[in-house]
Amino acid sequence: xxxxxxxxxxxxxxxxxxxxxxxxxxxxxxxxxxxxxxxxxxxxxxxxxxxxxxxxxxxxxxxxxxxxxxxxxxxxxxxxxxxxxxxxxxxxxxxxxxxxxxxxxxxxxxxxxxxxxxxxxxxxxxxxxxxxxxxxxxxxxxxxxxxxxxxxxxxxxxxxxxxxxxxxxxxxxxxxxxxxxxxxxxxxxxxxxxxxxxxxxxxxxxxxxxxxxxxxxxxxxxxxxxxxxxx
Numbered sequence: 001x002x003x004x005x006x007x008x009x010x011x012x013x014x015x016x017x018x019x020x021x022x023x024x025x026x027x028x029x030x031x032x033x034x035x036x037x038x039x040x041x042x043x044x045x046x047x048x049x050x051x052x053x054x055x056x057x058x059x060x061x062x063x064x065x066x067x068x069x070x071x072x073x074x075x076x077x078x079x080x081x082x083x084x085x086x087x088x089x090x091x092x093x094x095x096x097x098x099x100x101x102x103x104x105x106x107x108x109x110x111x112x113x114x115x116x117x118x119x120x121x122x123x124x125x126x127x128x129x130x131x132x133x134x135x136x137x138x139x140x141x142x143x144x145x146x147x148x149x150x151x152x153x154x155x156x157x158x159x160x161x162x163x164x165x166x167x168x169x170x171x172x173x174x175x176x177x178x179x180x181x182x183x184x185x186x187x188x189x190x191x192x193x194x195x196x197x198x199x200x201x202x203x204x205x206x207x208x209x210x211x212x213x214x215x216x217x218x219x220x221x222x223x224x225x226x227x228x229x230x231x
Contacts (some may be wrong), residue, residue, distance in 0.1 A: 002208050004129040006215060016228055018078045025082040029058055036096045049157050050097040054089065055102035057096075060108025061088020061115075068116045081139060089114035090141040094178075095149025095220045098161065103152035110148065111141045116211050142225075143182050150178030 005013070016019050038056045040047035065084025066076035092104055099107070100207060119136035130136065153170055155161045159227050169177060174183035201207050210213075213221045 001194065005131070006211060008129045009127070013078060021082050022078060027086055029085060029089065032093075036093060039099060046097045046158055046160075049099075049101070052097045053092055053099060056101055056104040057092030057108030057111065058088040059083045060105045061085055061091065061112040064112025065111045065116050067179070067222050068113055072120075076108065080136040083115070083133065085111045087137045087141045089113040091115075091145035091148070094142065094145040095153060098149055098158045099152040100154055100157055103148075103154075106150070107145060107148050110144060114144050116143045120130070139186075143186065146178050146185070147175055151176030190200055 007013070032054055033051055037047045037051040040050060043173075062081050062085040065080045065087060069076045069080045088108040088111045091114075092107050095107065096104070115133075115137045118140040121129075121142075123130055123133070123136060150169075153161055153174055155167070155170060161167065166174070167185075177224045195208060209218070209221070217226070
């Protein structure tokens, strides 16, 4: 709905600071424990599983993304390590308090591989402009995690799965229900986002700045100063 950035696909657009990328990833990783382990609303075994599983999946995603980079490009990158960590975090979130620690490692590895190819191959094939690889990491990883939560969920990790209406699904068809839920979430997210964008555009005008402003940069046009100077 916004269109591609000016020069996308023609001009190099690398991250402006890998140092800040690493700092931001670390802050994101630490903060992730708040809503994964914190979602248990108690200092119990479920919170402990969520905390440990979050750590293991993020570490596995971090390693796997870099390993795939090494295999396909000959060398790993700091951006790859950071992207893999976030992919692992996004993918383990749906099942962090429901799966075993060994399953969390598998989910993290799957996240690293799936998100890497989504960001490197899928984006290239369809040519869309996704500055932060939000679709490749969060949409692909989150959808994969939603499905795998149904595959690996176990009563041993979360006793709440022992309820009669759920117990029969665990280890059998829970993944089908997760797949349905994931589909509903995807449809709702796309439709709702498009709807909101149309409303905002109708009442506030174009969602995008003028080409001159975009070329100059929002730092200068909005604030009258630059965050980064050349020299």
